[in-house]
Amino acid sequence: MFFATNTHAQYYGEMMCEDTCSHIHGIDISHYQGDVFWESVGENSKMAFVYIKATEGEARIDHRYKENIDLAHRYGLKVGSYHFYRPRAVQAEQLANFMAQCRPADQDLIPMIDVERNAGMDSEELCDSLLKFLKLVEKAYRQKPIVYTYTNFYNKYLVGQLNDYKLWIAQYSSRPPVLADNRDYLLWQYTGKGHINGVNGYVDKNRFMGMHSMREIRFRRR
16 A cells, blocks of 8 residues: 555565564555465465455445455455545545445454545645544444554644544554654554565565554454
């Protein structure tokens, strides 16, 4: 998702995390990864979960979503779905788009909302737009989504505004992110240029921070 060019830092972070830590790791994917060989992905004991892109804005659907989520389940991964948020798109239409794809029965993990565009809005306007959408998602799924963004975007636009929501932060470096308000966050996307058997080309890799675990993002069916 988040784009960065520090390839050495990404490679170092990937090797450091996977080879020397005991945290829970996972990937996130979209149609950009093309054909995924899910049996091979499922055999990787270091990758416990996957978030799959479902939708974007008011009408875009990731055309590989249904295939990806079905096969990820078949080969034993814990699965969540995400929506790429467009700040100027109508919130209710974005929610309807997401709900048409992200069915509660298919989810192991809470929805994730990917926020990395401000569409020319200042911080106040963007946060007003985003919080309205997050509340709609929460009402629809009866649980709060997790918010994905990257360090600089959070510090510029979102700092202090998402205290009621779990965070997932992207920063492609050998050091974990530090947010301007010292907020805790559950997940760190430490590289966008990871490699894994079953995925051709690059894939985003993530890990839980500290003592955080998948229990905290488990989808609760009510």
